[in-house]
Amino acid sequence: MIRYIIIDDEHIAHGIIKRYCDLLPNMKLMKNCYDALEAFEYLSKNEVELIFLDLNMPKLKGFDFLRTLPHPPKVIVTTAYSEFALEGYELNIIDYLLKPFSFERFLKAMNKTIGTSPKEKNFVTATNTTNSTSKSVFLRQNKKYIQISVDDIQYIEAAGNYAKVITIAETITIREKISEILVLLSDDDFLQVHKSFAVARKHIKSIEGNRISIGDAIVPIGKMYKIKVMELLK
Template sequence: MTNYCIVDDEPIAHRIIEGYCKELPYLQKVGSAYNAFEASQLTRQQKIDIIFLDLNMPKLTGFEWLKTLVNPPKIIVTTAYKEHALEGYELDIVDYLLKPFSFPRFLKAIHKAIDIPQVITSDKVNNNITNNSFFIKGDKKYHQIHTQDILYVEACGNYSKVYLTEEMILTHEKISVLETLLDKENFLRVHKSFLVAKKKIELIQGNQIVIENYKIPIGQTYKAFINTLLK
C-alpha cells in the first residue's frame, strides 16, 4: 500500500484528487493539509510516500515549503501555473500536473511515482505485466488480476467477461486488448469471442474445450491450430 497526502488550500482540489485516488486500490490517504504549516505537522506524524502539492498557498508557497524538507517523499505538483515547472524539476519532483488534469494524466504521474502492476487503458497497452498481475476496471472499481487465476475471457460486444477461479469480472476492455496484454505462450485465442488459459484446459473434444464446468466453443478458423495441441 502506498500512503499519500494532499497539500492544497482549495477544498475542491482535495475532492478531485481523492476521487481519483479512490479508483486505485493501492493508494491510501493518510491526511490532508491546507497550508504549509499543517503539511509540516502531517509529515512528522505520518509515513508518507507521495505528496500531491499545490504551489500557490498562503504565507509559504509549495516550493518554499518543499525546500525546508530534509528527506522529502515523492512529490507530484498540482497547480494552475505552468511557469514554475522548471523550478519543480530542479527540486527533483516526480511530475507537474496542470489543473484541471484528467484521470489518465493523473494515472501517468502515479506510474512515474511508484512501481505498480500495469493498469490497462484503452489508448495504451503495455505488453509487460508486472509481477504476473495487472489491473482492469469493472463495476467502477479497479480489480487486480493474477494471470494464474484466469480461466478464460469471453467477448461481449464492447465489453469482455474475465472468468477467474472464483469470480467473473465484466470489464470495458475488448478481448483484443486483453489478448495483446497476455502471454501468447500461455493463452490461446480459440474463437473470435474466446481466449483461454492453456494450462487450465482439461479436455478438448470435437469443437469444444472444457475448463472446469465451462464449455468453450472452438471457432472453425482456429480449429486447425488447436488440433496441433493434440499432436
C-alpha cells in the first residue's frame, strides 16, 4: 500500500490527483494539506511513502518546506511553473509534473516512483509479504492499465512501434520502445541482449552460442551485445 498526502493550496488540484490515484490499486490518501505548515505538522506524527507537492503556496514555499524534512519520502512535484525543475531534481524529487497534466503523464511519474532502486525504501503492495522487496509497474495495453510484478517479467521484445512484455503468465503489448521500458527497470536485473530483445537475468535457463533459453522461448544475442552477455559467464 502506498500512503500519500497532497500538499496544494488549490482544491481543484486535490480533486484531480485523488481521481488519478483512485484509478490505481494500492493507493491510500492519508491527508489533504492546503499549506506546507499543515503538512509539516502531520508528517511530524505520521509516515507516508509519497508526497504530491505544489510549489507556489502561502506561508512556506514547496521546496523550502522540502528542505525542512530530515528524511523526506518520495516526492512528485505538481506545479504550473517550469522554471524550478532543475532545483527540484537537485532535491532528488521523483518527477516534475507541469499543470495541467494528463493521466498518462501522471502514470509515468507513478511508474518512476514504484520502480525506484531497491536500495532505497520500497513500496509494499497488498499482494506482497511484509518482508518483500518486489516491485511492480503499470503498463498500458489499449485503454486498460495493467499492474505487473517486475519479478514476473521474463523478457521484452520489440515489435515495430510496440513492445511485447512477456511475463510468466501473459504477454502484454504496449506502445513503447524497449529503451523506455528499461528506464523503469533495474540494470542489475535486466539486460538488453539484442536491438529487439531485453531479458531478465533471473529467468535465463541457459546460454548457448548466440542464443539464450528463457521460459519457453529462444532469444537471439546480437553482435553488439555479445560482450555484455559474456560478462554474465565470468
